[in-house]
Amino acid sequence: LGLDNNANNSNDVKLEDESRRKFFGKSAIIGAGVVAAPMTAAMFASSAKAKAKEAANSITVHPGELDEYYGFWSGGHSGEVRIMGLPSMRELMRIPVFNIDAATGWGLTDESKRIKGDSAHLLAGDSHHPHMSMTDGRYNGKYVFINDKANSRVARIRCDIMKCDKMITVPNVQAVHGLRVQKAPYTKYVVCNGEFEIPMKNDGKDGMRDVSTYRSLYNVINAETMEMAFQVMVDGNLDNTDADFDGKYFASTCYNSEMGMNLGDMISSERDHVVIFSLAACEAALKAGKFKTYNGNDVPVLDGRKGSALTRYIPVPKSPHGLNTSPDGKYFVANGKLSPTVSIIAIDKLDDVFSDKIKPRDAIVAEPELGLGPLHTAFDNRGNAYTTLFLDSQIAKWNVQDAIDAHNGKKVNYLRQKLDVHYQPGHNHTSQGETRDTDGKWLIALCKFSKDRFLPTGPLKPENDQLIDISGDEMKLVHDGPAFAEPHDCIIVHRSKLKPFKVWPRDDLFFAETHAQAKKDGVDVYTQNKVIRDGKKVRVYMTSVAPTYGMSEFTVKLGDEVTVIVTNLDMVEDVTHGFCMTNHGVQMEVAPQATASITFTANKPGVQWYYCNWFCHALHMEMRGRMFVEA
Numbered sequence: 001l002g003l004d005n006n007a008n009n010s011n012d013v014k015l016e017d018e019s020r021r022k023f024f025g026k027s028a029i030i031g032a033g034v035v036a037a038p039m040t041a042a043m044f045a046s047s048a049k050a051k052a053k054e055a056a057n058s059i060t061v062h063p064g065e066l067d068e069y070y071g072f073w074s075g076g077h078s079g080e081v082r083i084m085g086l087p088s089m090r091e092l093m094r095i096p097v098f099n100i101d102a103a104t105g106w107g108l109t110d111e112s113k114r115i116k117g118d119s120a121h122l123l124a125g126d127s128h129h130p131h132m133s134m135t136d137g138r139y140n141g142k143y144v145f146i147n148d149k150a151n152s153r154v155a156r157i158r159c160d161i162m163k164c165d166k167m168i169t170v171p172n173v174q175a176v177h178g179l180r181v182q183k184a185p186y187t188k189y190v191v192c193n194g195e196f197e198i199p200m201k202n203d204g205k206d207g208m209r210d211v212s213t214y215r216s217l218y219n220v221i222n223a224e225t226m227e228m229a230f231q232v233m234v235d236g237n238l239d240n241t242d243a244d245f246d247g248k249y250f251a252s253t254c255y256n257s258e259m260g261m262n263l264g265d266m267i268s269s270e271r272d273h274v275v276i277f278s279l280a281a282c283e284a285a286l287k288a289g290k291f292k293t294y295n296g297n298d299v300p301v302l303d304g305r306k307g308s309a310l311t312r313y314i315p316v317p318k319s320p321h322g323l324n325t326s327p328d329g330k331y332f333v334a335n336g337k338l339s340p341t342v343s344i345i346a347i348d349k350l351d352d353v354f355s356d357k358i359k360p361r362d363a364i365v366a367e368p369e370l371g372l373g374p375l376h377t378a379f380d381n382r383g384n385a386y387t388t389l390f391l392d393s394q395i396a397k398w399n400v401q402d403a404i405d406a407h408n409g410k411k412v413n414y415l416r417q418k419l420d421v422h423y424q425p426g427h428n429h430t431s432q433g434e435t436r437d438t439d440g441k442w443l444i445a446l447c448k449f450s451k452d453r454f455l456p457t458g459p460l461k462p463e464n465d466q467l468i469d470i471s472g473d474e475m476k477l478v479h480d481g482p483a484f485a486e487p488h489d490c491i492i493v494h495r496s497k498l499k500p501f502k503v504w505p506r507d508d509l510f511f512a513e514t515h516a517q518a519k520k521d522g523v524d525v526y527t528q529n530k531v532i533r534d535g536k537k538v539r540v541y542m543t544s545v546a547p548t549y550g551m552s553e554f555t556v557k558l559g560d561e562v563t564v565i566v567t568n569l570d571m572v573e574d575v576t577h578g579f580c581m582t583n584h585g586v587q588m589e590v591a592p593q594a595t596a597s598i599t600f601t602a603n604k605p606g607v608q609w610y611y612c613n614w615f616c617h618a619l620h621m622e623m624r625g626r627m628f629v630e631a
């Protein structure tokens with residue numbers, strides 16, 4: 001969506017109003033194809049500083065105090081997920097998922113490679129949409145799911161340990177984008193969109209240039225086993241998705257119903273659509289065996305193309321983007337992107353759409369005009385919606401019922417306020433806003449550009465995650481938060497929903513396979529320090545108690561495949577040790593009561609020191625030992 005990357009390419013700090021005017025003067029031209037609304041001076045008249053002072057909600061979290069909310073932020077093409085504290089906006093932790101991480105050893109340790117499975121060799125990823133499992137439309141604190149657009153993967157984070165514990169590569173599709181969870185009665189399924197169209201038989205043989213063989217699939221994953229449940233073939237591609245609060249319907253936006261292969265073709269028709277999926281119809285088709293399989297895997301693929309009983313296609317203005325369910329469970333809101341509108345779909349009309357009593361378009365109860373480039377919408381608990389306007393760099397606050405009344409001819413202004421944000425917001429999210437517990441306190445705008453908002457950091461600049469107080473009648477911008485590439489989406493979860501462990505349970509499944517290997521080797525990891533030779537493979541079991549490893553030296557032969565298994569016996573919260581083998585690119589974290597292992601080839605002769613790389617004790621520097629590598 002980089003429609004205006006070159007505007008205002010200057011390090012000069014300008015008066016906010018002046019630089020905004022320049023910026024919009026240009027973007028109104030570059031954003032051609034969109035109806036340009038003139039920006040009035042009044043729209044820019046706000047003084048952010050004064051507004052922040054009047055804010056009702058305090059963002060101050062004094063030293064020693066804890067935040068009220070956990071935020072789960074996606075990390076975009078950094079491949080990770082971040083945990084934020086709100087309202088302080090302090091970054092509390094990073095959860096490496098689709099990337100590799102030197103501090104924790106994610107992607108390097110045997111445990112993380114097992115979790116990554118068939119994609120363990122991939123070092124990069126692009127995480128977009130973090131969403132927590134729910135029970136009856138409320139966060140249940142169990143899992144956070146996240147997609148990898150770059151490598152068509154979906155991962156799960158266990159919220160008790162705040163680590164990724166499952167990962168799956170979705171077959172038959174390319175680029176898994178929009179992701180949500182089933183909200184009710186509970187998260188049985190994780191749903192996600194296949195974005196890029198590909199031939200169903202994508203084997204590089206004949207026909208890969210024949211677009212008529214290209215398809216996109218809707219992907220339904222069992223949340224507990226993290227295995228594919230089924231897929232649904234659709235017409236057009238798929239972008240973003242969301243679920244209702246009844247456990248009946250899912251909805252996805254499609255921006256390329258043309259199946260165009262270049263920009264011009266993708267935006268050629270005036271309308272694209274929202275696909276509605278009936279879960280009951282899909283499950284019935286699955287039960288009746290009405291599916292096919294492709295590419296040698298056994299994932300059932302249902303046919304949900306136009307005319308099927310599984311889906312309905314609701315025409316909307318071309319190239320919609322975000323899809324958001326209002327927390328009262330009444331509406332799906334499809335965000336216009338190229339159209340200055342959002343399309344409000346009444347969920348209680350969908351039964352009639354499926355039984356063909358009404359036409360798909362008749363489910364749309366309003367299409368309010370909000371501004372330029374609507375991408376995503378969030379909701380409070382007072383019937384208001386907050387839509388990001390990418391091109392206008394604003395949040396439009398509007399009232400859903402008023403928009404419907406206006407659509408029906410009533411003289412009412414549904415727009416409540418437009419707030420400048422800095423700049424180009426993508427996703428936004430309200431506190432608990434995708435659940436029945438939406439509380440109308442905070443709104444986050446994830447701005448794609450920061451430009452002049454922070455000290456300049458060279459040509460590459462951070463993004464800007466802005467915190468907005470929405471508790472009063474007026475939105476108030478209260479905090480600018482620089483963020484490294486690239487939070488797409490976030491959720492804000494009340495801290496009462498989460499009960500993370502303080503130390504690892506010794507029988508945790510995360511390292512169960514490592515413990516099973518130890519058992520086979522006859523080693524008790526909690527009491528023994530032992531070297532097991534198995535041909536050219538050597539397994540080195542050692543304990544750690546600050547500030548020593550249970551083993552201060554071991555010997556291997558040049559070329560041996562060495563696995564070091566460390567079990568941290570420290571019980572004290574936060575006394576994490578590490579293991580680093582110098583000269584081998586080997587590093588990992590071993591938190592209290594955990595077992596962690598890492599495998600490498602001993603390809604350097606002589607003395608190689610290993611040491612603890614997580615600061616643990618006054619004698620942390622002394623926590624080391626020697627590996628003798630015999631040539």
Ligand code: CUK
Nearest residue numbers: 128375426427488489
């Ligand atoms: S997408 Cu990035 S701004 Cu992947 Cu949810 Cu809309």
Ligand code: CUA
Nearest residue numbers: 577612614616
């Ligand atoms: Cu153990 Cu540092």
